[in-house]
Amino acid sequence: MDVRQKLQILADAAKYDASCASSGGKREAAPRGGLGSVERTGICHSYTPDGRCVSLLKVLLTNFCVYDCQYCINRISSDTPRARFTPEEVVGLTLDFYRRNYIEGLFLSSGVIKGPDYTMEQMVQVARLLRETHAFHGYIHLKVVPGASPELIAQAGRYADRLSANIELPTESDLQRLAPEKSLSVTGRTMGEIHTRLVQSKEERAESPKAPRFAPAGQSTQMIVGATPSPDADILGTAHRLYTRFGLKRVYYSAFSPIPHSDVRLPARSPPLVREHRLYQADWLLRFYGFGVGELAPPEAPDLSLDVDPKLAWALRRREVFPVDLNRAPREMLLRVPGMGVRTVDRVLRIRRWHAVTLADLARLKVPLRRARPFIVTADWRPTLLLDSARLVERVRPASQLSLFESAAAARSGEL
Incomplete structure (x- = not known):
């Protein structure tokens, strides 16, 4: 099998991994004779600090795997076509695509060959060859196989800009049902090792700026949505614990995609894509708006509403605070007003130092007034009985029913 055929198989097999982004890399620009950079002036399309993707070669080292995760197309019991790159072939593809201006870096994952350490050795070898042999200074994201040795994790962080170990499913019982070779505790230990080294690297660089960096863009993970009956409250609860314990940059949510000849315990259809989108919105509220999981997905409603965004759903449940x-x-209370994001709130706080805030001020800030007016009081506006209206949802819903692309842009910018 030639390299082109392998690429067709292994690039397609990598599409199920959503945790592919370039964000926050600080690797120095390449010296004379080197290749690539992750700085703004040295890459083709730039990157954004909130994790939006740049162009990467996204590929598996191999789709052979000794595990039998029922939700995975590459499980050992699957009859999917198999292929395997050598480290040198991945290096050659990366350099070739980079020179043609197709990509800014590499996202490399793999099925588990023989065991976690053997697989990690192969992926680290790819990164080592790129950095040391070819002086490649572009972006590299390596997936860490849960259970890999601390020594290999240390080497991976030396060469990669970002590391990620996938949590896969939100609860231990979910994993036991569908992926018994994996466990949250093993993945947690791997994440803990990465986090410890990230903190250590930061402390060392505070003492000496010349100290080597360890995965300067941090770590991320991915959870599959809809493969099990676990409600959104469980998914968000697991994400919140990961952010708190391991300082993750991002948790990525990937809607389950049905695969051929799948286990009968798996759903026959993918969940609505809007569910994945609502989880991203709720995730943003947890990280930047001060919401708790129990506020967004309370026991009486453990799944997020598909009709309205999580902040608006919370406001409708808590009309007494408006x-x-x-x-x-x-x-902290302004951040809970539907339609007002972090930047808008900070601008409102600056405005009110000088004069009373009016609806005209909000219009200049491009606040969606149709959505926000029922929940606010300004110098020239009070909603009177509007909050008590039985048709309040219909009054504000048109402004909140954006296309997924528009809503995703609003979520990234913080205007929720």
């Missing part, structure tokens, strides 16, 4: 006076309320 309307919020934009000229008096603290920042």
Whole structure:
């Protein structure tokens, strides 16, 4: 099998991994004779600090795997066509694509060959060859196989800009049902090892800027949505614990995609894509808006609404705390007003130092007034009985029913 055939198989097999982004890399620009950079002026399309993707060669080292995860097309019991790259072939493809200006870096994952350490050795070899032999200074994201040795994790972080170990499913019982070779505890130990080395690297560089960096873009993970009956409350609860314990940059949510000849315990259809989108919105609220999991997905409603975004759903459940006076309320309460994001709130706080905030001020800030007015008080507006209206959802829903692309852009910018 030639390299082109392998690439067709292994690039297609990599499409199920959503945790592919370039964000926050600080690797120095390549010296004379080197290749690539992750700085803004040295890559083709730039990157954004909130994790949006740049162009990467996204590929598996191999889709052979000794595990039998029922949700995975590459499980050992699957009859999918198999292929395997050598480290040198991946290096050659990366350099060739980079020179043609197709990509800014490499995202490399793999099925588990023989065991975690053997697989990690192969992936680390790819990164080592790129960095040391070919002076490649572009972006590299390596997937860490849970259970790999600390020594190999240390080597991976030396060469890669970002590391990620996939949590896969939100609960231990989910894994026991569908992927008994894996466990949250093993993945957690791997994430803990990465986190410890990230903290250590930061402390060392505080003492000496010349100290070597360890995975400067941090670590991320992925959870599959809809493969099990676990509600959104469980998914968000697991994500919140990962952010808190391991300082993850991002948790990526990937809607389950049915695969041929799948286990009868798996659903026959993918979940609605809007569910994946609502999880991203809720994730943003947890990280930047001060919401708790129990507020967004309470026991009486453990799944997020598919009709309205999580912040609006919370506001509709908690009408007693509204309307919020934009000229008096603290920042943490302003962040809970539908239609007002972090940047908007900070601008409102600056405006009210000089004069009372009015609807005209909000219009200049491009606040969606149709959505926000029922929940706010300004110098020239009070909603009176609007909050008690039985048709409040219909009044605000048109402004919240954006296309997925528009909503995703709003979520990334923080205007929720």
